[in-house]
Amino acid sequence: MKPPQILSLALAAGCALSVAACSSAGINTKTPAASSSESDYPSKDITLIVQAAAGGGSDLSSRALASAMEPILGKSIIVENRPGASGSTAMLHVKDQPADGYTIGFAPVEISMLGSLNYDIAPSDYDMLGQIMLGPGVISVPADSPYNTLKEFVEAAKTTELTAANSGSGSIWEMAGLSLADATGAKIKSVPFDGGAPAVAAVLGKQVDAAFSGVNEVKQNLEDGKLKVLAIFHSERHPELPDVPTATEQGVNIEIGGWGGIYAPKGLPAEVKKTLEKAIKEATEQDSYKNVITSSGNLVVYRNSKEFSTFANDEAERFAQLLGK
Numbered sequence: 001m002k003p004p005q006i007l008s009l010a011l012a013a014g015c016a017l018s019v020a021a022c023s024s025a026g027i028n029t030k031t032p033a034a035s036s037s038e039s040d041y042p043s044k045d046i047t048l049i050v051q052a053a054a055g056g057g058s059d060l061s062s063r064a065l066a067s068a069m070e071p072i073l074g075k076s077i078i079v080e081n082r083p084g085a086s087g088s089t090a091m092l093h094v095k096d097q098p099a100d101g102y103t104i105g106f107a108p109v110e111i112s113m114l115g116s117l118n119y120d121i122a123p124s125d126y127d128m129l130g131q132i133m134l135g136p137g138v139i140s141v142p143a144d145s146p147y148n149t150l151k152e153f154v155e156a157a158k159t160t161e162l163t164a165a166n167s168g169s170g171s172i173w174e175m176a177g178l179s180l181a182d183a184t185g186a187k188i189k190s191v192p193f194d195g196g197a198p199a200v201a202a203v204l205g206k207q208v209d210a211a212f213s214g215v216n217e218v219k220q221n222l223e224d225g226k227l228k229v230l231a232i233f234h235s236e237r238h239p240e241l242p243d244v245p246t247a248t249e250q251g252v253n254i255e256i257g258g259w260g261g262i263y264a265p266k267g268l269p270a271e272v273k274k275t276l277e278k279a280i281k282e283a284t285e286q287d288s289y290k291n292v293i294t295s296s297g298n299l300v301v302y303r304n305s306k307e308f309s310t311f312a313n314d315e316a317e318r319f320a321q322l323l324g325k
Contacts, residue, residue, distance in 0.1 A: 038271035041101055045076040048262075049094050049105040051087035057296060061133055061260055062106040064292035068283035073275070086110055086170075088119050095125055099265040101272035104129065107263040109172055112315035116323045117170070123312035127268045130280040131261040131303035131311065133293050136234035137176050138244065139164070140203055140218045140227045141210045150231040150250045153210065157186035165191045165199035165211040173199065173212035176233065176256040178322060183254055203227065214258065215240060216297030233257065240297060259301070261308050277305045 048066050052058040059081060066077035082090040087110040097103035107128065114121040139150065147153040156162060166173035169192040181188045191208050193199040196217040203211040204226055211218075215238055221227040222241070231247040232238050233256035247254050262280055264273075283289055284302045293300050303311055 038269045041269075041272045041275055042073055042075045044102065045078055046073070046101070047078050047080050047103050049090045049103065050079055050081050051083060051090035051106065051108060051110065052081065053083045054081050057135075057298075058106050058108055058260060060292055060296070061298075064289045065132055065262070065280070065283050068286040068289040069279045072279045072282050086114060086117070086119075088114055088121055091121050094263065094265060095121075097265050099127070099267035099269075101264065101268055101276060104262055104264045104276065107261045107312070109258050109260075109315070111263070112312050113172075113319050115316055116319045123263075123309065123316055126263040126266050127273060127305070128309040128312050129262045129264055129273070129276050129305050130284075131259060131301060131308045132280065132284050133260045133298050134234075134301040135214050135258040135296075135298040136232050136238060137173060137212060137256040137258070138215060138218055138229050138232050138241070139176075139180070139210055139212055140200065140222070140229045142203060142206055143226055143228055145209070145228060147210075147230065148228065150245075150247055150252055153230055154180070154184045154186045154252065157181075157188055158184070161187040161189050162209040163189045163191050165193055165202040165208045167196040167199050167213065168192045168194060172256070172258050173214075175319070175322065176212040179254055179256060180252070182322065184252060200227075212256075214297060219297060234299075238297075238299075239294075261303070261312070273305065 048062055050059050050062045063079050066079055070077055082093055087108055090105060091111060094103060094105040111121065111123055141147050141153070147156060164177045166177060168174065173196065174190050174192060177188045177190050180186060191202065193202060196213045199211045200213055200217045200221065202208050204221065218227055218229055219240055222229050229241060229244045231250060232241060232244050233247050233254055235246065235255060237244060237246060281302060281304065284300055290300050
């Protein structure tokens with residue numbers, strides 16, 4: 001069963017999205033090198049392509065997973081950063097590599113969003129190997145806001161348009177506001193900023209009525225009494241925000257979060273795919289990996305290859321519907 005309305009990780013704010021940017025995309029017709037058979041995989045180091053610059057969330061998650069996978073596979077995993085064009089630079093590079101298991105990539109939510117933004121990219125273009133993390137979203141308001149629950153915020157926004165900051169035009173948190181408005185009939189005006197921290201700063205400064213963001217951006221301000229978090233858009237309460245109810249608890253059946261996983265060029269040999277899937281699963285169970293993910297307010301969420309493929313393709317359909325594609 002599909003989750004009701006899961007809109008999910010963030011497009012880079014203000015990126016120029018054009019068909020021309022993706023004109024180089026094509027179907028991967030390259031075959032695995034004959035010298036590397038399925039039975040001895042891996043026989044050399046593996047490259048993990050990351051769509052973001054070094055030091056960001058995707059990069060840190062990828063490096064933590066790579067470190068946990070290396071002793072399992074017995075080979076080094078070299079993380080290579082290829083930022084640009086909302087992640088499409090990295091995705092198109094991976095798409096064009098041999099399907100031999102020696103090039104894999106970190107799959108952010110963009111892989112399900114770009115197809116609705118005129119890029120020739122879709123989860124079905126790849127072998128989706130496994131989901132490895134999830135970053136649930138929240139909605140916050142100033143500490144002295146008249147709204148104490150999500151229901152109160154929504155009811156007010158049905159009669160008077162309210163403003164909500166987010167991390168940028170086309171970002172997942174802008175989509176969160178659109179999703180809430182679509183599901184409830186609330187009138188919510190998007191106010192994009194250059195990142196999650198500036199968006200939360202705007203609500204702290206009372207420039208806007210609310211902000212959509214990740215957990216990490218609001219946790220300290222919530223503890224300091226500067227913000228109220230009305231809801232978390234996840235199936236369960238967050239371990240770091242145990243007193244914040246889910247949207248579903250409040251009658252709004254929406255889950256919104258940024259997720260990440262691992263993917264590869266389409267057409268991996270069966271044994272290679274099985275080896276990678278097993279290594280990814282075992283890596284997500286390591287404390288070293290879990291500590292990196294949870295320290296940034298995210299959750300370790302694992303889906304196997306089949307589950308992740310279905311999930312990512314379902315997400316692509318949801319984004320297409322939301323954006324009217």
